[in-house]
Structures are given as C-alpha cells and as structure tokens.
Amino acid sequence: MLKQTADYITFNLMGLTPGTHTGEAVNFFLYDTTKIFLLLMTIIYVVAIIRTSFPPEKTKRLLSHKREYVGNILAALLGIVTPFCSCSAVPLFIGFVESGVPLGVTFSFLISSPMVNEVALIMLWGLFGWKIALIYIGTGLLVAIFSGIIIGTLKMEKYVQDYVWEMQVGKADIVQMSFREKREYAGEYTLSLLKKIWPYVVIGVGLGAFIHGYAPQDFLLKYAGCDNLFAVPLAVLIGVPLYSNAAGVIPIVHALMEKGMAIGTVLAFMMAVTALSLPEAIILKNVLKNRLLAVFFGIVAVAIVCVGYLFNAIL
Amino acid sequence: MKIEVLGTGCAKCKTLYEAVKTAVKEKGIAADIVKVEDIPSIMKYGVMSTPALVIDGKVIFSGKVASAGEIAALL
DSSP: OHHHHHHIIIIIISOOOTTSHHHHHHHHHHHHHHHHHHHHHHHHHHHHHHHTTOOHHHHHHHHTTOOTTHHHHHHHHHHHHSOOOGGGHHHHHHHHHHTTOOHHHHHHHHHHHHHSOHHHHHHHHHHHOHHHHHHHHHHHHHHHHHHHHHHHHTTOGGGBOHHHHHOOOOOOOOOOOOHHHHHHHHHHHHHHHHHHHHHHHHHHHHHHHHHHHHSOTTTTHHHHSTTOTTHHHHHHHHHGGGTTOHHHHHHHHHHHHHTTOOHHHHHHHHHHHHHOOHHHHHHHTTTBOHHHHHHHHHHHHHHHHHHHHHHHHHO | OEEEEEOSSOHHHHHHHHHHHHHHHHHTOOOEEEEEOOHHHHHHTTOOSSSEEEETTEEEEESSOOOHHHHHHHO
C-alpha cells in the first residue's frame, strides 16, 4: 500500500523516471519516511502505556537484594520497559544501590535501558526487518548481562563515590495511574518524543536516500566489509559521539549496508551509538570514580566489538 | 503552600518549573516555589526519575512534565 503510494507520487505526480538516480532517491525517501513515522507513532504509544506499569521505584524493589546472574538477567529485561532518561541517571543509580541492588545488577540495567530502546528497535525493524531487530535485542541484552556480571565480579564498590553510600533515601509511594491517565501520558509522551526526533529521521532518511540513489554499489566493501578487521572497532569509536541520534543514524547505516558494510559492523556501530554516550559518562561521574567509569566503558566497548566480529564471522 | 520542583537541571525540569510558576500566577495563590537541584535533597524524597513535583512535602508525581493547567488543578 505504502509502496504503491510512494511509487505513484514519485513516478506519476512528480513525473520522475524509475531507475534514474533522482527517481530512486525520491521514491526511497517518501516510502521510508512514511513507513517509519507510522511505526514510530504506534509503537512509541504502546511502549509508553506499558511503561506506566513499570516506574523505576517498582523496578528497584524487584531487583533489590537479587543474586548476581538472575539479577543481571532480570535487570537487563526490566531495562527495556522501565522509562529512563540519562538526566535521571544519578537519582536512579543512588536509589538502586541504596536499596540493596548489587552494583553489577545496577550496571546491567544502566546498559540495557538506553541500548534496547524503542526508537532504535522501530528504526531497525522498519528498515532492516524483524530478524535484525530481534538479533539486536538479543545481543544487546547479552552485552548488558555480561558486562554487569563482570563489573559485579570485579568487586568495584569502593570506586563508587563515597557520599553515595551515606545518602539518606526516602521511601516514595508508587503513584498509581488510572487507565485514562496512562493513555494521556502515553499520548503526550509520543508527541513530545516525535517532536524531538522528527528532524533527525527526515535528515537521516534523506542522506540514506541520497546514498541509496547515488553512491556506487559496493563502494564500502573494501573499507567496511567483513575482510577489514579494523572496521568494527572503528565503527564503535565513531558511534560514541553520535549519542541519542539513533533515529538519524540508522537510516544512513541502512544505506551504507546496501553498499557493502558488513552486518556485524552495522550492529556494533548501532550499539555504540545507543549504549556509549559521552553526556551520560559526564553525568555518571557524579556517582562513579574514574576507574569504575573507565571499566564500565571499556567492558561495554569490548563486548560490543565482540558482537561485531561474531556476526561478521557467522552471517 | 510550598511547591518544590525536583530536578538536576535538565530541560524538562525547567519546563516544569515554568509551568508551576504560570499555574500559581493564574490561580493567584500565595505559594513558595523552590527549584531543588542538589542530589541529597532529591533523594530524601525517594524520587528516582526527574523532574518531580512536591507540594507541602508530598511527592505528587515524578518522571514527567505537566502543563500549567494540570498543575493548577492540583493546587
């Protein structure tokens, strides 16, 4: 349906010829933007409704005094449904460790929550298909669980800022929302998120469409294909400063994959964009000493690079 | 009446603070509006997602921004 509409607008209304660079680029842009915005609207709304049932206070109670391993797995899963914004990272971190959530388990949550987020998943599903989206969720959870377990095993509690352990944390009641309030909340959340990300989506899909229409086939094969061993770590490095722009980055990466970028490299790049962010590191410096912050970034980066190599080798 | 807006200084916290000011002005009531930015004070309320709204020491909501109209209804 969408494809036919996009075809009709490009080739009939605008009079462009199929098979030409401009025709293909415009057609691709129209089809992809409508598809993505429809998906974004529906799924962000549904996810927002689900999230109203998992406030961080409840997640904290579920994870408190959990054992390692079971706790790490549960934390990574709860990371998907618990709303989290990096500006709340400090109160969230303190609330978790103060109520007895083990440090490694807290990190599993902190890693999974931004990485397995609904915007990245929708963009992956819409552009790459559900298989890649599922692989992303699965490996993202594994990276979060594994990194949290390592941090827990390293016994790094002394590298948490000392004041954190002395903090007095009050007990907040969990505010129950009626279904009407949930729907209102979800509606407002969807609107405000779309308002924030739409320019990135349009620019990203636009650049993607340009690459799709104009760049020669396989021009990246030499640099970003399976055979270049440096492609994966380099993709991770480039991904770090692009934080929070999953919406704009994924369409570009999609076009780059068509031109020869290997799938493992694509996954590693996307995970670096969502999971490793400089602003979040600066915020977390309030509660973590440098060594723990470096260990956190280092382990997650290594885990992501491993995911990249693994998928370049098997797919 | 004492109204506190808890938040470490993100954009959403400022939006909520402005909405509270508008709501108080519209209703024409006397209220102390305080922006609480230090972590220990925020943690004392047990709030884990910011911004949060506290009226007379009671947490009304956390982790969202409300419009001036919605806040006025709570006052």
